[in-house]
Amino acid sequence: MALIATESLTKTYRGGVTALADLTVVVETGIVGLVGANGAGKSTLIKILLGLLPPTKGQVRVLGLDPITQPDQVRARVGYMPEHEALPPDLTAAELVTHLGRVSGLPRTVARERASEALRHVGLYEERYRPVGGYSTGMKQRVKLAQALVHDPDLLLLDEPTNGLDPAGRDAMLALIHRIGTEFGISVLVCSHLLGEVERICDTLVAIDGGRLLRADRIDAMTSATDILAVEVSEGIEELAARLAALRLPVRRDGRLLLVELADDDTYDQILGAVAELDLPLHRLDQRRHRVAELFATREPSHV
Amino acid sequence: MSESTGVIHDIGYQRYSGPRLGRGAVFGALYLHGLRTVFGFGRSAKAKIFPWLVVGIVIVVAAVVAAVRSQLGQVVMTYAQFADTMSWLIIFFVAVAAPELVSRDLRSGVLPLYFSRPLARSDYPLAKLLSLVTALWLLLGGPQLVMFLGAAFTIEEGPRGVWNELLDLLPGLLYAGLWAAVFGVIGLLVAALTGKRAFAAGGIVAVFLMTTPIVGILAILPSQTINELAFLASPMTMVNGVGTWALGDLLFERGGGLPIGGFGPLYAFTAVLLVAGCVVLLLARYRKVATR
Numbered sequence: 001m002a003l004i005a006t007e008s009l010t011k012t013y014r015g016g017v018t019a020l021a022d023l024t025v026v027v028e029t030g031i032v033g034l035v036g037a038n039g040a041g042k043s044t045l046i047k048i049l050l051g052l053l054p055p056t057k058g059q060v061r062v063l064g065l066d067p068i069t070q071p072d073q074v075r076a077r078v079g080y081m082p083e084h085e086a087l088p089p090d091l092t093a094a095e096l097v098t099h100l101g102r103v104s105g106l107p108r109t110v111a112r113e114r115a116s117e118a119l120r121h122v123g124l125y126e127e128r129y130r131p132v133g134g135y136s137t138g139m140k141q142r143v144k145l146a147q148a149l150v151h152d153p154d155l156l157l158l159d160e161p162t163n164g165l166d167p168a169g170r171d172a173m174l175a176l177i178h179r180i181g182t183e184f185g186i187s188v189l190v191c192s193h194l195l196g197e198v199e200r201i202c203d204t205l206v207a208i209d210g211g212r213l214l215r216a217d218r219i220d221a222m223t224s225a226t227d228i229l230a231v232e233v234s235e236g237i238e239e240l241a242a243r244l245a246a247l248r249l250p251v252r253r254d255g256r257l258l259l260v261e262l263a264d265d266d267t268y269d270q271i272l273g274a275v276a277e278l279d280l281p282l283h284r285l286d287q288r289r290h291r292v293a294e295l296f297a298t299r300e301p302s303h304v
Numbered sequence: 305m306s307e308s309t310g311v312i313h314d315i316g317y318q319r320y321s322g323p324r325l326g327r328g329a330v331f332g333a334l335y336l337h338g339l340r341t342v343f344g345f346g347r348s349a350k351a352k353i354f355p356w357l358v359v360g361i362v363i364v365v366a367a368v369v370a371a372v373r374s375q376l377g378q379v380v381m382t383y384a385q386f387a388d389t390m391s392w393l394i395i396f397f398v399a400v401a402a403p404e405l406v407s408r409d410l411r412s413g414v415l416p417l418y419f420s421r422p423l424a425r426s427d428y429p430l431a432k433l434l435s436l437v438t439a440l441w442l443l444l445g446g447p448q449l450v451m452f453l454g455a456a457f458t459i460e461e462g463p464r465g466v467w468n469e470l471l472d473l474l475p476g477l478l479y480a481g482l483w484a485a486v487f488g489v490i491g492l493l494v495a496a497l498t499g500k501r502a503f504a505a506g507g508i509v510a511v512f513l514m515t516t517p518i519v520g521i522l523a524i525l526p527s528q529t530i531n532e533l534a535f536l537a538s539p540m541t542m543v544n545g546v547g548t549w550a551l552g553d554l555l556f557e558r559g560g561g562l563p564i565g566g567f568g569p570l571y572a573f574t575a576v577l578l579v580a581g582c583v584v585l586l587l588a589r590y591r592k593v594a595t596r
Contacts, residue, residue, distance in 0.1 A: 052419060052420070052594065075422045075423075076324060076421075080416070080417070080420035082420075086412065086414050086416060086417055087413075088409065088414050090347050092346075095346050100417055100418075102330070102333035103334060104422065105324035105329065105330055105422060106325070107322070107325060108333075117318065121317060131348065151324075151421075152319055152320035185319065
């Protein structure tokens with residue numbers, strides 16, 4: 001069963017603004033990154049997945065359920081973390097998350113236990129008994145994540161979870177999401193306008209622009225066979241290039257670097273052997289992943 | 305819960321396979337949370353001051369009335385009159401409680417967290433309304449119970465006297481319910497229009513107090529029909545009008561009460577219509593808010 005499946009999904013708001021245009025995409029369980037610029041239709045898609053907005057046209061399935069006709073069944077199994085500020089300042093995190101757990105249908109004692117657990121998993125301990133109003137942005141984001149987890153959903157919808165966080169906070173949040181997706185057994189859909197951020201933690205990437213699908217694929221399919229080695233030597237770069245070419249390695253020059261396609265682990269040995277034989281000072285030899293952005297960049301013109 | 309070894313293990317994330325409760329339980333949870341919010345439970349000490357000050361005032365008044373009656377044998381006010389007398393205090397209570405219940409949620413953006421859960425859109429405003437109405441009814445009806453107990457234990461006619469007293473109390477409690485419903489539904493509707501608590505509080509007080517001059521103007525126009533219908537113009541005098549018609553001398557001295565002529569049933573009908581209309585508007589308001 002697909003995690004999320006849409007078929008020619010279209011949403012046109014009153015006033016003629018098209019937020020989603022003929023979007024057909026199927027994603028499997030795991031961590032899914034949904035990337036697109038601001039206004040690309042990410043939030044609209046999430047609201048349709050939650051059954052909060054009816055689509056103008058098309059079909060949608062979440063966990064095999066139809067959010068238009070069975071919104072309650074869908075929402076019982078989905079956790080949502082909104083993009084914007086969403087916490088009443090005078091409640092404590094423990095009180096708020098317990099209450100929202102009960103609204104999700106948990107019995108009273110279970111809600112209290114699971115609220116403590118969820119807050120612990122996102123890294124809030126004694127602070128949970130203080131009013132949320134005094135929290136830092138990072139802590140508030142964690143509370144928002146905890147309330148999405150409290151009822152043990154099968155799917156988390158996270159709308160820009162790293163919004164407003166500093167670099168360290170971003171890394172911590174991404175690590176947490178990765179942990180939820182891999183260790184907790186919960187599928188996650190992460191929305192972001194920063195491709196570089198989500199590609200680090202996702203299994204699958206879905207890119208949309210102007211409400212249209214740019215590309216949807218597993219991330220290993222996007223990056224497989226594109227790994228290359230970057231070799232930098234402080235002198236003798238010509239000789240090394242000739243030597244590597246003689247070894248039948250596909251080599252290409254990029255400024256002061258030599259880029260060699262990585263076939264298997266022998267490629268390392270061959271390069272190191274060549275450098276040692278020529279007795280050249282090796283500065284660096286590292287594996288370079290093709291940035292996923294480059295893959296999109298090559299496709300984008302066909303849609304523009 | 306099952307282990308009692310006293311050692312804390314980090315057991316990692318636990319999936320939940322227990323029961324998930326239905327609509328009734330969820331509604332109940334929202335309702336109780338609302339009732340707690342009104343009285344400041346689960347919130348800061350500062351949030352408890354005003355509600356409990358009001359609770360203190362109504363209880364003290366009821367206790368004094370009961371004491372005067374048992375000591376001097378003089379009935380200072382009847383049960384229904386108690387609700388009327390306290391209505392001015394209840395306006396301010398509503399002006400604080402209703403924004404606390406709904407404006408705060410509108411402003412803080414917490415509503416998406418509610419509406420992304422298996423919660424019917426109408427259940428959120430209805431649960432909040434029911435908590436506010438319950439709180440108001442407790443404020444107006446609870447002290448009547450104090451007065452009743454005071455009377456029941458000092459009455460001289462025995463069981464028969466207690467029974468008569470109870471027959472006086474029940475209309476008083478129903479009348480308190482009418483006050484609670486009218487105040488609650490208007491207050492909540494006004495508060496649901498804005499996320500700013502100060503605006504909501506001001507709006508609520510304005511609706512109740514600013515409409516009184518209109519009654520005054522209509523009451524002196526040279527037409528008896530208009531004079532008798534004048535009290536419909538303000539929710540407070542409208543409730544008084546219903547009381548005059550339905551309760552008669554339980555509420556006013558013989559021959560007293562509002563001069564509503566023969567329009568009593570119309571007053572009762574208008575009150576029902578007002579409450580129903582406000583509920584419809586409230587639901588419409590939240591249908592719009594939920595999709596944002």
